Amino acid sequence: MVAVGVTFSARLLRLLRRVSIAYFHDLLVSLCFLYNHLIPRTIHLFSSSKGPTSHLTSIHIWTPLLHRRSKPSVVLIHGFGGDAKWQWRTQIGALSRSFNLYIPDLIFFGNSRSDSPNRSVRFQAQCIAQAMKQLGVKRYNVVGISYGGFVAYRMGSDVATEEVEKIVLLTSGVGMSEERMRELVQREGRDVRDILCPKNPEDLRLLVRRSMYRPPVWMPDFYLRDFIKAKYMDHRKERIELLEDLLKHGAGVSPLPVLSQETLLLWGDHDQVFPVDFGHDLHRHLGKISSLEIIKDAGHALQLEQPQQVNRHIRHFLLPPHHIK
Numbered sequence: 001m002v003a004v005g006v007t008f009s010a011r012l013l014r015l016l017r018r019v020s021i022a023y024f025h026d027l028l029v030s031l032c033f034l035y036n037h038l039i040p041r042t043i044h045l046f047s048s049s050k051g052p053t054s055h056l057t058s059i060h061i062w063t064p065l066l067h068r069r070s071k072p073s074v075v076l077i078h079g080f081g082g083d084a085k086w087q088w089r090t091q092i093g094a095l096s097r098s099f100n101l102y103i104p105d106l107i108f109f110g111n112s113r114s115d116s117p118n119r120s121v122r123f124q125a126q127c128i129a130q131a132m133k134q135l136g137v138k139r140y141n142v143v144g145i146s147y148g149g150f151v152a153y154r155m156g157s158d159v160a161t162e163e164v165e166k167i168v169l170l171t172s173g174v175g176m177s178e179e180r181m182r183e184l185v186q187r188e189g190r191d192v193r194d195i196l197c198p199k200n201p202e203d204l205r206l207l208v209r210r211s212m213y214r215p216p217v218w219m220p221d222f223y224l225r226d227f228i229k230a231k232y233m234d235h236r237k238e239r240i241e242l243l244e245d246l247l248k249h250g251a252g253v254s255p256l257p258v259l260s261q262e263t264l265l266l267w268g269d270h271d272q273v274f275p276v277d278f279g280h281d282l283h284r285h286l287g288k289i290s291s292l293e294i295i296k297d298a299g300h301a302l303q304l305e306q307p308q309q310v311n312r313h314i315r316h317f318l319l320p321p322h323h324i325k
Contacts, residue, residue: 020226020229020230021222021223021226022223022226022227022229022230022231023230026085026086026230029085029086029089030085032089032092032093033062033085033089033092033103036092036093036096037064037065037066037096038062038063038064038065038092038096038101038103039062039063039064039065040060040061040062041060041061041062041063042058042059042060042061042111043058043059043060043061043131043134043135044057044058045057045058045059045127045130045131045134056113056114056115057107057113057114057115057116057127058112058113058114059104059105059107059112059127059128059131060084060104060105060110060111060112061084061102061103061104061105061131061135062084062085062101062102062103062104063101063102063135064096064100064101064102067100067137068100071098071099071100072098072099072100072140072141072165072318072319073099073100073101073102073137073139073140073141074095074099074100074101074102074140074141074142074143074314074318075102075103075104075128075132075140075141075142075143075152076088076091076095076101076102076103076143076144076148077104077106077128077142077143077144077145077148077149077151077152078103078105078106078109078145078147078148079144079145079146079147079148079149080146080147080196080239080242080243081146081196081207081211081301082109082231083105083109083110083231084103084104084105084109084110085103085110086231087145087303087304088103088303090303090304090307090311091303091307091310091311091314094307094308094311094315095311095314095315098315098319099141099318100137102132102135102137102140104128104131106124106128106147106148106151107123107124107127107238107242108235108238108239108242109235109239112127113235114127119238119241119242119244119245120245120249120252121147121150121151121154121245121246121249121250121251121252122154122158122159122252122253124151124154125151125152125154125155125159125160126159128151128155129155129159129160129163132160132163133163137163138163139163139165140163140164140165141164141165141166141167141168141318142155142156142164142166142167142168143167143168143170143314144167144168144169144170144172145169145170145171145172145303146170146171146172146173146273146274146300147172147246148170148172149169149170149171149172149174150172150174150246150250150251152167152168152169152172153167153169153172153174153251153256153259154251154252154253156259156260156261156263157253157257157259158253158257161260164261165261166261166262166263166264166317166318167259167261167262167263167264168263168264168265168266168313168314168317168318169263169264169265169266169282170266170267170302170303170310171266171267171268171271171273171274171278171279171300171302172274172282173273173274173278174250174251174256174282175256175278175281175282175285176250176274176278176281178250180278181247181250184273184274185247192243192247193240193243193244195207195210196239196243197232197236197239197240197243198228198232199228199232199233199236200225200228201219201221201224201225201228204219204224204227204228204232205219205224210272210273210299210300211272211273211299211300211301212299212300212301212304212305213268213270213297213298213299213305214297214299214305256285258285258286258287258289259286259289259290260289261289262289262290262317263286263289263290263291264290264291264293264313264314264317265279265282265283265286265290265291265292265293266293266295266302266310266313267279267292267293267294267295267302268294268295268298268299268300268301268302268305268306269294269295269296269297269298270297270298270299271298271299271300271302272299272300273299273300274300276294279292279294280292291317293313295309295310295313296309
């Protein structure tokens with residue numbers, strides 16, 4: 001019996017060495033989404049000579065298993081650091097009880113693809129808006145973090161103005177000037193493309209440290225290499241092109257319009273990517289229609305570091321008062 005146990009353990013160890021750890025983590029996150037009654041779908045966008053997409057544009061999106069009319073609909077738009085599953089995994093449990101959640105992968109992230117050469121923020125916004133239209137969701141709220149906040153802003157300002165009811169922007173530098181953008185890039189002292197599209201463990205380690213107030217103490221190279229292979233190598237060229245367009249054009253509209261929708265701004269008090277003063281600037285730009293909440297002990301990835309606070313603010317802002325429990 002002992003020999004059999006040793007043989008089994010040895011085989012199991014050899015198997016684990018061959019299997020991607022990042023794959024298992026990704027599988028667990030997928031199971032968490034499924035447990036919360038979210039299912040993955042691929043929406044092929046209609047081609048039109050006047051439309052924003054080409055024949056081979058598709059949006060991968062997690063949608064409710066059953067859309068309930070009694071619940072508001074919310075679109076969660078991720079940032080540059082990862083796909084929809086990894087960036088919103090700490091929100092779905094709390095928010096799926098109150099909302100119909102729609103969680104898309106942006107183009108060239110996760111499983112969303114396009115053969116269009118367009119790399120603008122507006123194109124991302126158009127694709128998500130068209131996907132929601134094809135899903136038959138006529139009114140919804142949008143929540144966007146960082147790069148996803150740029151996309152959410154364009155949806156609310158001109159791409160889906162009639163469809164978007166309220167907007168939540170998490171730590172998004174959407175209102176910064178070209179000068180401030182250059183200052184941020186120069187401050188890094190290295191190519192930001194290598195940080196946001198990492199190719200080696202040290203680049204990814206730097207990205208995590210920039211994004212989090214209290215980053216994990218133990219980040220072994222073997223796991224980081226595995227994660228890079230799983231999440232950052234596919235369509236790296238296209239992601240760099242997206243980043244270059246963002247650094248050059250920002251939201252793609254100047255001057256930045258004032259949103260017509262009520263807007264909640266959430267910021268981490270230790271954000272090293274877009275410091276808190278960016279949030280105050282955007283709050284002043286939007287005026288009385290907006291509110292700003294500073295989340296303590298959180299960096300740029302505030303939704304991961306302080307999920308309970310973030311989830312509570314989102315629920316209180318988007319839900320009617322009598323629905324909040």
